[in-house]
Amino acid sequence: MPGHPSPTSMGLQFPEGFIWGAATSAYQIEGAAAIDGRGPSVWDTFAKTPGRVRNGEHGDVAADHYHRWSTDLDLIKELGLRSYRFSIAWPRVVPGGSGPVNRKGLDFYRRLVDGLRERGVTPMVTLYHWDTPQELQDAGGWENRDTAYRFAEYAAVLAEALGDAVPNWLTLNEPKTIVQNGYLYGSHAPGKQDQAAAYVVAHHQLLAHGLAVQAMRPHLGPQTRIGPALNLHPCYPADDTPEAQQATVLFDGYENRLYLDPILKGHYPQDVLADVARFSPMSEHIRDGDLEVISSPVELLAVQYYCPIYVTGAGETVRKHPTSEAFWQQIYPEGMYDILTRIKKDYGDIALTITENGLPCPDVMGADGTVQDTGRIAFLRDHFAATHRAITDGVNLESYHVWSLMDNFEWQEGYDERWGLIYVDYASQQRTPKASARWYSGVIDANGL
Numbered sequence: 001m002p003g004h005p006s007p008t009s010m011g012l013q014f015p016e017g018f019i020w021g022a023a024t025s026a027y028q029i030e031g032a033a034a035i036d037g038r039g040p041s042v043w044d045t046f047a048k049t050p051g052r053v054r055n056g057e058h059g060d061v062a063a064d065h066y067h068r069w070s071t072d073l074d075l076i077k078e079l080g081l082r083s084y085r086f087s088i089a090w091p092r093v094v095p096g097g098s099g100p101v102n103r104k105g106l107d108f109y110r111r112l113v114d115g116l117r118e119r120g121v122t123p124m125v126t127l128y129h130w131d132t133p134q135e136l137q138d139a140g141g142w143e144n145r146d147t148a149y150r151f152a153e154y155a156a157v158l159a160e161a162l163g164d165a166v167p168n169w170l171t172l173n174e175p176k177t178i179v180q181n182g183y184l185y186g187s188h189a190p191g192k193q194d195q196a197a198a199y200v201v202a203h204h205q206l207l208a209h210g211l212a213v214q215a216m217r218p219h220l221g222p223q224t225r226i227g228p229a230l231n232l233h234p235c236y237p238a239d240d241t242p243e244a245q246q247a248t249v250l251f252d253g254y255e256n257r258l259y260l261d262p263i264l265k266g267h268y269p270q271d272v273l274a275d276v277a278r279f280s281p282m283s284e285h286i287r288d289g290d291l292e293v294i295s296s297p298v299e300l301l302a303v304q305y306y307c308p309i310y311v312t313g314a315g316e317t318v319r320k321h322p323t324s325e326a327f328w329q330q331i332y333p334e335g336m337y338d339i340l341t342r343i344k345k346d347y348g349d350i351a352l353t354i355t356e357n358g359l360p361c362p363d364v365m366g367a368d369g370t371v372q373d374t375g376r377i378a379f380l381r382d383h384f385a386a387t388h389r390a391i392t393d394g395v396n397l398e399s400y401h402v403w404s405l406m407d408n409f410e411w412q413e414g415y416d417e418r419w420g421l422i423y424v425d426y427a428s429q430q431r432t433p434k435a436s437a438r439w440y441s442g443v444i445d446a447n448g449l
């Protein structure tokens with residue numbers, strides 16, 4: 001991008017061919033919630049339930065990407081991004097979650113993929129970023145095993161329609177977030193607080209992942225890759241006591257191993273299953289053959305890193321680092337190195353991509369028409385440096401997608417938190433690249449810091 005500042009040199013060069021990108025999700029940016037045949041999702045319902053979302057906001061318009069996609073892709077090209085990770089809205093393609101395919105919805109994503117390729121940007125598609133069709137939710141949602149099979153049917157539709165034009169496919173985005181925020185805390189759709197159901201939901205989502213992998217394969221060439229997108233939190237003892245050490249192992253099981261082990265090793269962690277049995281019938285829902293399905297071979301693991309977790313001997317969490325505007329986010333770049341190297345140590349040399357990492361900032365448009373988000377630049381610089389060290393130490397990381405491309409609907413926080421490289425004026429829908437976007441362009445041009 002002309003005029004972008006040179007990044008402060010740290011003397012760090014990334015490997016030749018390393019891919020820099022950014023990420024979004026459908027409900028957070030698309031808008032057009034009831035246009036061209038899109039059906040309602042659980043997030044449409046949740047956001048319009050009084051008291052659920054800050055300021056009563058919702059995603060009906062969001063950043064209006066559905067109508068502005070072409071100019072948004074021009075911005076992606078202008079910034080120099082090599083990869084764009086986005087999600088497809090299940091209710092836009094299969095409005096009821098099963099049954100007839102909405103061709104207008106499918107055509108939108110065809111245009112998006114073609115538009116990216118025409119601009120020299122590689123599309124990376126996430127099939128599911130939390131927007132379960134409401135009709136499926138009414139039938140039990142992820143508590144209902146049948147939803148996993150409906151997801152696999154939907155995945156096959158997309159694989160057949162887009163095929164190898166998308167070289168990297170991601171099945172589920174952060175199943176853990178639905179388990180925790182959607183079913184334990186109730187802060188995300190569907191807004192339940194049901195410990196027993198939460199871990200049944202975990203199993204059915206993992207089953208859906210495996211079924212989708214199997215359903216997509218016949219429609220994709222041998223070079224096209226599939227994997228899950230998991231938010232992983234390095235867990236550390238809050239002190240040196242044996243109790244904290246022990247509690248941290250179990251906490252890590254809930255945060256990381258519960259999702260990594262079945263997908264990459266073909267079994268659930270036994271310590272977690274034993275603990276879950278105290279309050280959830282999860283194990284009763286694991287049928288013969290399920291783990292073979294869940295562990296269907298994948299070629300790619302998408303890692304999303306935001307913060308570490310520190311665990312006390314009582315199994316509670318404490319904060320050890322400064323937090324961002326997001327109350328839950330401790331800023332600790334070293335955690336990026338730790339989680340990446342841990343994956344290689346425990347799960348082998350699978351190809352990795354970072355599909356989310358970013359920071360909300362109090363971004364304000366200045367009188368000169370610029371947004372000086374220096375805090376975001378510092379955050380990204382430090383996390384890029386930690387990533388570089390992991391690569392130097394042998395981690396097979398091939399790409400990095402900053403969260404997020406543009407400001408958007410931030411779930412229960414509505415539009416209060418701004419995570420984007422691009423500033424969105426929601427009244428006018430005008431887009432303005434922030435200082436971080438111009439800095440990031442420099443990193444991409446140099447392929448280094």
